Structure formats: C-alpha cells, structure tokens
Amino acid sequence: AGAHSQMSGILAAGVTVLVALFFTPLFHALPEAVLGAIVIVAVSGMVKVPKLRYLYRVRRADFVLAVVALLAVLTFETLQALLIAVVVSLFALVWRASQPRLAVLGRVPGRLDFSDIRRYPENKTLPGLLMVRPLNGLFFANAAGFREAIVAEITSSAEPVKAVLLDLGATTDLDVPGADMLAELAEELRDRNVRFMLARVITPVRQMLDLAGAMQAIKSEDVFVRPIEAVVDYLSSQYDDASLQELMRSNANSMRSLLQASLASAPAERRAALTAIMDRFDVLIQESESDRR
Template sequence: MALTPLFYYLPEATLGAIVIRAVWGLLDVGEMRRYWRLRRTSFVLALTALLGVLVYDILPGLLLAVVLSLALLIYRASRPQGSILGRIPGKPVYSDIARHPENEVVPGLLIFRLNAPMFFANDEPLRDRVKELVRTTDPPPRAVFLDLEASNNLDLSSVDTLAELVGELKAEGVELLLANVRAPIRDLLERSGVAQTIGEEHIYPSIEEGVKGFRAQFPAQDRQRDDTTG
C-alpha cells in the first residue's frame, strides 16, 4: 500500500500490462488444455470463473461459475441418458446393445436402463422415451423391463409417473416390469398402491430373474426365438 503512489503516474496501458502479467501466473494453461481435451463443459466453467473474476471481482466471478454449474447440473438431470440392454452371450449379465451389438435381445421384451437416478426433473422425459421405444420397436414388445439400479429412492412425482406409465402401456397391450428395485423404493411403491398397480409379480430383484419370469409368462416368445434361430 505504501508504494501505491508510485503507480499513480504510470500510463494505463502499462498498468494493464502489469495486471495481465500478474493474473497470467494464476492461469494454469496446461490444466485448461486438459479440460478442453477431456471435457469441454469443464473448460467452459473454468473459463467462466476466470473471466468473471477478472471482470467483476473474485466473489461475483466465483458465484457466476457456481450458478452456471447448477444450471448445467439441472439441465443434465432433466435429460437423462438410457440404454437398451441385451444379454451377454453365455452370461446372466446384461449391458448396452449399442456398445455391444453381439448381445442377445430377449424376443418380446424391451429392457431399458435409466443411467441416472429417477426424480421429478427427469421422470416425464423417461416416460416419453419409453413410449417412443415401444412405438418404434418392430415387432412391438409384449413387455417393457425398466431397470432402476441407478435410483436409491423415488419422489412422489416419479411414483405417479410410473403409475401413469403402467396404464398407458397396458392400453397398448404392453406390461411394465421393474428390476433392481431397492427396499426404500419398494416400500414407497407398496404404501402408494403403485406396486399393486404394476403387479407384485412384475417387480424383480434382478434383470435375470425378470427375464425368467417373462419367459414363464410368455412362453410363445421363446418358441418364436427357437423357430427363428432354427
């Protein structure tokens, strides 16, 4: 502070150069390049924080980056990614058929895994996605198997959405099955009556158990598979 008067008569261009040189040391160029190469959204957030601090001050700049991060989180959560699953040949394990085209598809059964927890911000897009898959799958499935492994619990909006989805699928002659339903979710489904709407026999501890139950309920699908492969 005692040296501040010495800078009073310096030209603004010179002062600007001094500030830029001081701030440049705070910027890790190598790390920013790494963000750009691995994940562009992280680069944008880091750049937003940097520019916000330079333009507005430290606290407003960081708050701007935090707000942008929360907005990005909500955007991603409301547009969840899902995978259609198939059985890994020779194993009772199911994975994404888009990544593993060699996986075996169960005839008449559409297995869909939500790759994020189900909650109020994404339950409607999930319902729309499932209905779209039912409409576009040829031949149409007899049942949709929804894998809830990523969900530790559900809110009431998601419970209501599941109940609505059951009715909409039944109107098209399609059953809804659930797999990997954790205890808190099952308790909530039972208290709300949605478990009875879905059918207790349609809630399974694993995908493999559900596939066995589906084949027992629709044995004609297995005969169709044998005729096709034979």
C-alpha cells in the same frame, strides 16, 4: 525465484506486511498501468492454460464452464464472479440430469448380464421383451422424458412388445413426480396389454413407490431383485422354449441357482412352471457332465 518451501512463504508474507505498513508512500506515484501489470504477473500463474486445453479435449461442456468462470472473474468483482460460476454450473448440472438417457439392454452372450445393445451390437434381445435402463436417476426434471422415450421404443419396435423390463439400478433415490410417472407408465402399458416389470429396486426407491401409491398400479410380483429373474419369469409365462433352451445351454448352473432362489417368493401360479424349468435344468446339467466324462 522459484522457492517452494514454507520458510519462503513466511518471508514473502513478512515482506508484504512491512511494505504495506511502512513503504506504501513510495508506490503512491506509480501509474495504475504499472500496478495492473504487477497484478497480471502475480495472477498469470494461476491461469492453467494446459488444463483448459485438457478440458476442451475431454469434455467441451466443462471447458465452457471454465471459460465462463474465467470471464466472470475478469469482468466482475470476485464474489459476484464466484456466484455467477456456481449458478451456471448448477444450471448445467440440472440440464444434463434432465436429459433422458435410456439404454436398451440385451443379454451378453454366454453370461447372465445385460448391457446396451447400441454399444454392444452382439448382445441378444428376447422376442417380445423390451429391457431398458435409465443411465441417470429418475427425478422430476426427466421423468416425463423417460416415459416418452420408453413409449417411443415400444412404438418403434420391429415386433410387438409383450413386456417391458425397467432396470432401476442407476436410480438411488426417487421423488414423488418420478414415482407418479412410473405409476402412469404402468397404467398406460396395461391399457396396451403390455406387462410392466421392475428390477434392481433398492429400498428407498421401493419405499417411495409404496408411499406414493405407485404399487397400486405396479404389481408386487412384477418387482424383481435382478433382471435375469424377470427374464426367466417372462419366458416361463410366455412358454418361449427356444429362448429358454438357449439360456439353459449357455448358463445352466447359474440359472438353476437363480430359479431355486426365486422359487420361494414366486406367486403360486408361477411355481409349477418354474419347477418344470428347474427339472429341465437338472437334466441339462447331467447331460453336460456326462459329455465331459
């Protein structure tokens, strides 16, 4: 009758118990079709057709999983159907995670942030530097795919790639195959005379790289906290004045702070170049302040 209170539920449960205890002989002669109709009417409210339409519109994969679960319940016993739905869902989850999704990064104009150039074509890339970010975590199922995708980006680049920056911000954990892949990639890039850098490597990932011996192939000085620090280090090593000047003009104060923070941990051979860049930032900031006055 449309009642939704707790009392209505208690009354319905009580009536059900009484019928099951004392009145089941009255239903003994009912055809199975009638009993089936009763079950269908009782269960029909549990099938959310609008929800299925919503899943179909938003994400077809989730819609397929919902239909598989529905058909399994209609075909098999309840526990078997639930097991089928869980197994299929886990298989779909692993399959999606195993597909390497790689974003090629460019600098957002006027900012020190980096995002996918395919989604934001106005982003600016740096000559000779390939910046990439896995959009899902690295693990055994997708490690080889990510390596192939990175090598393919290097091969298809319009200009020679001198350095690769891998942003691991989306990788919160790393297994042994993933660490081995990074070590193999570093060695392959070294054979190609391409520098390999990492950024946003969180503590558990760094620990796995150390335990797996991957840091023997990846230089410690090529692991950075933020991508922009790796970019500045790369530009200073390449003496790319044009790119540095563009960064300086648009982000002078922020870049000056980043350089000062990274100077203490920089290798000795990099400190002189970083100090010279900081001096240029100081001059640029003073000129900007004079212009505003």
